[in-house]
Amino acid sequence: MANIMGKQYALNCISPMKPWKRFILQVIFWARQYLGIGASAGERLKKLSFIHFARWVIIKGDGFPFLGGDQEPEDLHYDYLLFCSNFNGTWDQYIDAFSDILPDGMDRIWRWSMKFPMAVPVSPFKAYIRHNMIDTDYYYCAYPGAAANDVKAAIHLSDELQDLAQGSDNMSPPEFQRAYNEFLTSVQLDLGATGPIPTGHVPPLSTRTA
Numbered sequence: 001m002a003n004i005m006g007k008q009y010a011l012n013c014i015s016p017m018k019p020w021k022r023f024i025l026q027v028i029f030w031a032r033q034y035l036g037i038g039a040s041a042g043e044r045l046k047k048l049s050f051i052h053f054a055r056w057v058i059i060k061g062d063g064f065p066f067l068g069g070d071q072e073p074e075d076l077h078y079d080y081l082l083f084c085s086n087f088n089g090t091w092d093q094y095i096d097a098f099s100d101i102l103p104d105g106m107d108r109i110w111r112w113s114m115k116f117p118m119a120v121p122v123s124p125f126k127a128y129i130r131h132n133m134i135d136t137d138y139y140y141c142a143y144p145g146a147a148a149n150d151v152k153a154a155i156h157l158s159d160e161l162q163d164l165a166q167g168s169d170n171m172s173p174p175e176f177q178r179a180y181n182e183f184l185t186s187v188q189l190d191l192g193a194t195g196p197i198p199t200g201h202v203p204p205l206s207t208r209t210a
Contacts, residue, residue: 002137003139005139006143006145007150009088010084010085011136013133014059014080014083015083015110016114017079019061028108048097050089051085051148053086055085056081057081057082081113088147095126095129099120099122150192153192156187160183161183161187
């Protein structure tokens with residue numbers, strides 16, 4: 001199924017905005033990056049452990065690739081905001097989290113796009129994202145059976161195992177038994193099994209017109 005690979009969902013959303021509004025959004029991004037204005041929303045986003053990646057990119061109307069040949073040149077009246085994200089869980093859970101936890105951040109970024117309804121209430125927000133989504137037909141995922149927390153757990157487990165191995169060369173059997181028990185205690189929350197999970201309902205994409 002499009003957009004889904006194992007436990008992970010890839011979301012791509014592209015929304016039009018008027019060129020003069022693009023300049024405002026560019027200033028907002030600049031202030032966030034260089035002055036730290038609005039950084040609290042980014043910190044809240046990082047705490048959502050089911051999110052692997054999220055990025056917003058401004059694309060000028062004349063900035064889309066043109067390969068020549070049989071491709072018709074683009075004649076676009078808008079600039080565009082591209083949002084790309086990978087996350088665990090269902091589409092509905094992801095959009096609900098944005099609406100519940102980061103509505104101010106979502107409004108600060110998306111309000112410059114055409115007909116954006118604001119992040120609260122959530123139903124119009126979902127309808128807007130659904131309408132502007134593009135299916136991800138090709139999606140590479142290095143660990144399809146692992147969520148973000150699974151990867152973090154594997155890294156912690158590997159580090160602890162390396163420490164045990166490096167420190168065990170000169171241990172007596174009783175000392176190794178004690179060290180091994182301490183190792184198991186420290187990694188007991190990192191030993192869960194991974195694997196594909198049933199995927200939730202994927203909302204249908206609305207028919208888009210040029």
